[in-house]
Amino acid sequence: MSPLKTVSALADAGLIPAERAGALEPVAARYAVALTDTVARLIDRGDPNDPIARQYIPSEAELRATPEERSDPIGDAAHSPVPGIVHRHADRVLFKLVHNCPVYCRFCFRREMVGPDSESALLPDVFANAVAYIEGHPEIWEVIVTGGDPFSLSARRIGEVAAHLAAIPHVKIVRWHTRLPVVDPARINDEFVASLLTPGVTTIVALHANHPRELTAAARAACARLIDAGIPMLSQSVLLKGVNDDVKTLEALMRTFVEARVKPYYLHHADLAPGTSHFRVSIEEGLTLMGALRARLSGLCVPQYVLDIPGGVAKVRLTSTDVEKTATGWRIRDPDGNWHAYPAGLRPLS
Ligand code: SF4
Structure with missing residues (x-):
């Protein structure tokens, strides 16, 4: 084809x-x-x-764009000290290694930054500068390799990146975020798995999937190849209208992750990416769905429901005590205790 x-x-x-x-x-x-x-x-x-x-x-x-949508919904740019790096929390950085993906999700929060017209991977000097930034910040314990989809790189290149990161003494964890085991499971072959394993760091893979049908036998076999090689796996999903915004689908998704030995980690409230309002579920519905999941599932199967406050403020675990309804929408409390309006207006309210 x-x-x-x-x-x-x-x-x-x-x-x-x-x-x-x-x-x-x-x-x-x-x-x-x-x-x-x-x-x-x-x-x-x-x-x-x-x-x-x-x-x-x-x-x-x-x-159809809506007024609250923004090209950089989670505020990567506000926390990018050098190209390719987002340093929002002291002990970890995002390393945005590539700008393209094997699939383009219609709800992607980085849809303004990814695509075939972008430079596919960081240029050598940009890559070297990003690695130098990590080397120069001993507080960085974890590197979250993202993009785009970093698994769109060759096994050889993955191995080179892993070796660069493992050579930095204070980097202990390298976490790769990917959709590849779901969208192209055959690529996760023995050579690819071996390229991820570098002595000196713990490698973790976070798998993005949103519907239980995505976790086919081939996808689960790809996960098994990673896990059997000693790589722990986490899940991340986005709560999406018309995809998984009902308790039956979410329950099946989380149970399927656990059965595949992938620990449910994040259920993201959809970000305010341009042209994605048809995917968004209200915070109220999200909290109700999470309550239903908690009532039906073992704690092993329950992800954290999280929202990135726009502008790069913080990622917040959404619980009923950290969100409040207002006359115009919601307000959300960040980990420092400050309240932020959502989605309209982004000023702290107190
Ligand atoms: S794979 Fe990830 S980065 Fe790529 S389009 Fe989908 S959500 Fe966006």
Whole structure:
């Protein structure tokens, strides 16, 4: 099958009706499109509301921007001391190694920064500068390698990056965030797994999946190859309208993660990324769903429900004691005890 990176390729593959192609061209011109063959095979072409299609097939709704949306919804830029690094918390950094992905999720919070038109990986001098920043900050204990999807790199390059990080004495944890075991599980072969394992650091993989159907037998086998090699795995999911915003689906997703030996870690409240309002669930609904999950599931299966306060303020674990309804929306308490309006207006309220 030809790469599924254009509207016409999606139409040729029967993933969108040909008559919708014209309306979707402006969407694809604005936000990158890509599906792997694995994802295309998972899509139920007979279901107009298929939760897999909804995550990856462009929609006209993406051209609707709302006033609270922003191109950098979690405020990476405000905490980026050098290109490629986001240093928001003292003991850890994000290392944004690549700008592209094997798939482009329609709700992506970095959708303005990722895509095939971006430089695929950091240029050598930018990479060296980012590594030098980590070396120069002994308080950095954990490096979270992200992007884009860093697993889109070759095994050889992954091994080089892992070796650079392992050579920094104060870096003890390297956590890779990826969708690859779900969207292209065959890439997680023995050579790839071996490239991640570098003496001197603990390697962790955080898997992004949002619906239990994404955790196919092949995806679970890819996770098993990582875990059997000694790599602990965590999950991260986004709470998405029409994908997983019901307790039955979330319950199945979390149970499937645990059965695959992937510890449920984060359930993200969807960020205020441009053109994604059709995916957003209210905080009230999110809290209700989390209460239902807690009532039905062993603690082993319950993720933390988290929200990034816009502007790079903080990631907050959403519980009923840290959010309050206001006349115009919500206010949310950050870990320092300051309240912030959400989503309208971003000034601390007290
Ligand atoms: S794989 Fe991650 S970075 Fe890439 S488009 Fe999806 S959510 Fe965004």
